[in-house]
Amino acid sequence: MSHPPPAPHEPTNAQKNRTGLHRLWHATRYSLDGLRAGWGEAAFRQEASAALVLLPLSVWLGRGWTEVALLAGSVVLLMVVELLNSGIEAAIDRIGPEWHALSKRAKDMGSAAVLLSLLLCVGIWASAIYQRFLHG
Known part of the structure; x- marks a missing residue:
């Protein structure tokens, strides 16, 4: 599912628009990606x-x-x-x-x-x- 490009005044980072558990879930995934990158x-x-x-x-x-x-x-x-x-x-x-x-x-x-x-x-x-x- 593709998202339309953000309007000029909106942040380009979708994480900034997330809240609550949804934001926590994505932040955890990013952190695990960072640990995997560090393992390299x-x-x-x-x-x-x-x-x-x-x-x-x-x-x-x-x-x-x-x-x-x-x-x-x-x-x-x-x-x-x-x-x-x-x-x-x-x-x-x-x-x-x-x-x-x-x-x-x-x-x-x-x-x-x-x-x-x-x-x-x-x-x-x-x-x-x-x-x-x-x-x-």
Whole structure:
């Protein structure tokens, strides 16, 4: 079923006109499409594979809900930042393959965000392991 083109004053994104459960259903589908697209990125696949081990391990390693939340949250945060970085890279690549200083800057900043979230994750996990096994 095809829809007529929107009038000049109407938004071109049909999602903007949806409400309630209909909007939620479509938003969920878009999010799942995003996860599938992320799975096409090697870095995201590696992080998701690590999460399959680390998320259950966070329940065992954490000493209370706060530590479990920090351990699990740092892993999920890393995956979120990786998806955002992949989105930035895809948008830049859509613009064109030629080198541009602003394109490089955007990609470098996305990469730096991944690095910082990875360092945060490693720091939280190292601290929890130290507390659990080496400090008592």
